[in-house]
Amino acid sequence: MFLNILFLAVGFVILIAGADYLVNGSSSIAKKFGVSNLAIGLTVVAFGTSMPELLVSVQSSFKGFNDAAFGNVIGSNNFNLLFILGIAGIIYPLVVQRNTVKYEVPLSLLAAGVLFLLVNDTILYGSAPFTVTSSTGATTEYTGVLSRIDAVILLLFFVGFLVYIYRSMKTTSDYSDENSIKIYKTPIAILMVLGGLAGLVGGANLVVENAVELAKSFGLSEKLIGLTILAAGTSLPELATSCVAAYKRNTDIAIGNVVGSNIFNIFFILGVTGVINPVPYNTALNFDLYVLMASTVLLMIFMFTLNTRKLDRWEAVLMLLAYIVYTVMLIGIDNGTVAL
Numbered sequence: 001m002f003l004n005i006l007f008l009a010v011g012f013v014i015l016i017a018g019a020d021y022l023v024n025g026s027s028s029i030a031k032k033f034g035v036s037n038l039a040i041g042l043t044v045v046a047f048g049t050s051m052p053e054l055l056v057s058v059q060s061s062f063k064g065f066n067d068a069a070f071g072n073v074i075g076s077n078n079f080n081l082l083f084i085l086g087i088a089g090i091i092y093p094l095v096v097q098r099n100t101v102k103y104e105v106p107l108s109l110l111a112a113g114v115l116f117l118l119v120n121d122t123i124l125y126g127s128a129p130f131t132v133t134s135s136t137g138a139t140t141e142y143t144g145v146l147s148r149i150d151a152v153i154l155l156l157f158f159v160g161f162l163v164y165i166y167r168s169m170k171t172t173s174d175y176s177d178e179n180s181i182k183i184y185k186t187p188i189a190i191l192m193v194l195g196g197l198a199g200l201v202g203g204a205n206l207v208v209e210n211a212v213e214l215a216k217s218f219g220l221s222e223k224l225i226g227l228t229i230l231a232a233g234t235s236l237p238e239l240a241t242s243c244v245a246a247y248k249r250n251t252d253i254a255i256g257n258v259v260g261s262n263i264f265n266i267f268f269i270l271g272v273t274g275v276i277n278p279v280p281y282n283t284a285l286n287f288d289l290y291v292l293m294a295s296t297v298l299l300m301i302f303m304f305t306l307n308t309r310k311l312d313r314w315e316a317v318l319m320l321l322a323y324i325v326y327t328v329m330l331i332g333i334d335n336g337t338v339a340l
Contacts, residue, residue: 001217004210011206012233015052018199019237023048025192028184048196049237050261054269055204056234060226061277065212066142069279070119071226073265074288076235077112078227080258081295082323084239088246088254089316096255096310101303104259107161109296111266114157116289118150119281130280144281151274158267207233224334227288228327235261255311262296287333291326295319 026048053076060069088094121127122143129143184192207230215225238261245254273279302315311319332338 004213008210011203014203018196021192022196025189028189052234057273066280067222068226072230075227075231077262079235086320088242089311091246094251094255094311108262119144142280146274146279154271
């Protein structure tokens with residue numbers, strides 16, 4: 001068990017370091033080609049900070065850890081909204097651009113709704129449940145699945161999101177800090193990108209293998225481990241980015257990073273995962289999807305109360321408390337002391 005904990009921690013460190021090298025190397029290359037800071041932030045940085053979720057979800061799917069594949073993404077989104085925005089908003093009240101409130105937050109709500117409609121085959125459409133047999137011979141009955149067609153639909157929504165970003169860049173001013181991105185020599189930048197990708201792959205493998213082993217040793221379910229340990233661990237890049245941005249009073253990046261990541265996670269990460277390998281869906285995760293949709297609505301309400309387009313400290317405290325209550329409920333549901 002000690003080795004599992006050690007390798008899990010090492011895996012997370014490698015994941016975060018890999019994402020950091022990938023973002024810095026890619027940003028340097030993009031800057032050399034004259035790509036704007038805003039475009040880099042919305043594409044390269046967003047992709048880099050979401051790479052841990054992508055690698056963990058894909059590897060979980062291939063290894064048959066289906067609950068962990070979905071739980072990682074849904075749990076990361078809940079962690080982003082409630083925990084990260086809670087901490088960042090306590091550090092400094094978050095004021096955002098009008099477009100974030102008007103378009104991007106509702107789009108993240110749409111992403112959760114679309115996922116719910118695509119994976120609840122039996123509940124919504126009366127499809128017959130199906131049984132999946134693992135490599136160990138254990139059988140599990142599922143009432144939903146993210147098929148390749150469903151995954152393509154998610155990716156089409158992601159393309160629409162990229163079109164929105166492209167159009168927004170035409171009407172949004174660029175960041176003024178030209179020194180925010182460090183320029184490296186091209187060979188070094190390329191090595192950073194390759195090393196970052198290698199770190200992400202290796203780190204994701206360590207995290208998935210050892211997190212599932214720990215779950216088994218503690219009697220925890222794959223679903224719980226995906227919604228908590230994997231979700232929090234793979235969201236560390238977003239946590240660091242938003243907290244530093246809030247501390248530096250760059251509140252638009254602090255909240256935009258989270259909302260953009262949530263859209264990216266569902267449309268792109270689950271889209272890619274499902275195209276590579278269709279993933280059976282455990283409808284017990286619907287509770288967590290309900291929490292995600294409710295949390296997004298709560299954020300929209302907070303953005304329109306008292307100070308328009310601002311998340312005040314007391315609202316951030318409420319979001320953080322909501323995440324604590326949610327986590328306690330997850331543990332209770334998993335050990336049978338809380339019934340839905």
